[in-house]
Amino acid sequence: xxxxxxxxxxxxxxxxxxxxxxxxxxxxxxxxxxxxxxxxxxxxxxxxxxxxxxxxxxxxxxxxxxxxxxxxxxxxxxxxxxxxxxxxxxxxxxxxxxxxxxxxxxxxxxxxxxxxxxxxxxxxxxxxxxxxxxxxxxxxxxxxxxxxxxxxxxxxxxxxxxxxxxxxxxxxxxxxxxxxxxxxxxxxxxxxxxxxxxxxxxxxxxxxxxxxxxxxxxxxxxxxxxxxxxxxxxxxxxxxxxxxxxxxxxxxxxxxxxxxxxxxxxxxxxxxxxxxxxxx
Ligand SMILES: NC(=O)c1ccc[n+]([C@@H]2O[C@H](COP(=O)([O-])OP(=O)(O)OC[C@H]3O[C@@H](n4cnc5c(N)ncnc54)[C@H](O)[C@@H]3O)[C@@H](O)[C@H]2O)c1
Numbered sequence: 001x002x003x004x005x006x007x008x009x010x011x012x013x014x015x016x017x018x019x020x021x022x023x024x025x026x027x028x029x030x031x032x033x034x035x036x037x038x039x040x041x042x043x044x045x046x047x048x049x050x051x052x053x054x055x056x057x058x059x060x061x062x063x064x065x066x067x068x069x070x071x072x073x074x075x076x077x078x079x080x081x082x083x084x085x086x087x088x089x090x091x092x093x094x095x096x097x098x099x100x101x102x103x104x105x106x107x108x109x110x111x112x113x114x115x116x117x118x119x120x121x122x123x124x125x126x127x128x129x130x131x132x133x134x135x136x137x138x139x140x141x142x143x144x145x146x147x148x149x150x151x152x153x154x155x156x157x158x159x160x161x162x163x164x165x166x167x168x169x170x171x172x173x174x175x176x177x178x179x180x181x182x183x184x185x186x187x188x189x190x191x192x193x194x195x196x197x198x199x200x201x202x203x204x205x206x207x208x209x210x211x212x213x214x215x216x217x218x219x220x221x222x223x224x225x226x227x228x229x230x231x232x233x234x235x236x237x238x239x240x241x242x243x244x245x246x247x248x249x250x251x252x253x254x255x256x257x258x259x260x261x262x263x264x265x266x267x268x269x270x271x272x273x274x275x276x277x278x279x280x
Pocket of ligand 1: 009010012013014016033036050071076090109110111112166167168
């Protein structure tokens with residue numbers, strides 16, 4: 001770990017804003033990059049408006065950084081051109097830019113949707129190793145590709161790449177499923193801080209959730225990196241269950257890791273009809 005700033009791509013988004021708020025208290029300086037301007041910059045923060053798929057801009061941004069945190073990407077499912085550019089091209093570029101700039105560590109925002117069609121365990125906790133790649137969407141395919149690219153850069157170039165299979169990183173849980181999958185803002189900062197500090201992690205893939213009472217993901221691998229979650233979705237349970245009912249284990253939303261993302265309304269033709277061929 002060198003003393004340079006952490007380069008955060010997709011810094012203007014929800015997760016980026018949480019990290020930019022919390023990482024400085026953990027001692028990290030910030031360098032931000034997004035296709036849009038930030039609403040406000042933090043003291044000492046450098047921001048660049050650029051496409052994270054622009055290799056020259058990314059090499060420039062990564063030069064002197066201590067690590068790259070790759071968050072850039074379109075939120076949720078989209079058409080293939082949008083997913084391919086905003087997630088896959090940006091991830092390849094982030095890793096390649098880090099390599100060219102001599103940055104040893106990259107943290108990648110993967111997702112549970114890389115494994116979305118995996119059946120949710122009937123009891124007990126699901127380990128990463130027991131959740132093979134079964135993407136539920138093109139978005140999930142992008143996260144599978146992200147994990148594969150990370151693996152390539154570790155094995156071929158000896159870099160350290162930590163893939164965080166994030167559950168639901170929002171200010172608070174708003175669905176019954178999120179009582180299991182929530183990653184609180186505070187724990188988002190703790191998880192990324194652990195991924196940035198863990199000594200020589202090599203290639204690591206870990207679930208990213210809070211210490212939720214109703215969790216069905218095993219946090220042992222994340223804890224082994226040094227992650228110590230402090231939050232739990234349980235205080236939200238009574239209100240959410242009163243509003244939406246107890247989870248039905250036969251409902252695909254609760255029977256599969258990817259929840260709603262496995263439903264037919266995310267079939268490619270449905271998404272294209274909603275978004276148009278180019279996706280936005
Ligand atoms: N929020 C979650 O629950 C969750 C769960 C799993 C994974 N993730 C992943 O974490 C990352 C961040 O998620 P988020 O919730 O903050 O999303 P978000 O949509 O709020 O933010 C994404 C940011 O990326 C930027 N962006 C998009 N394309 C870009 C490009 N080509 N170059 C530079 N910037 C670009 C957007 O402008 C936006 O500010 C994403 O990769 C997402 O897939 C999030």
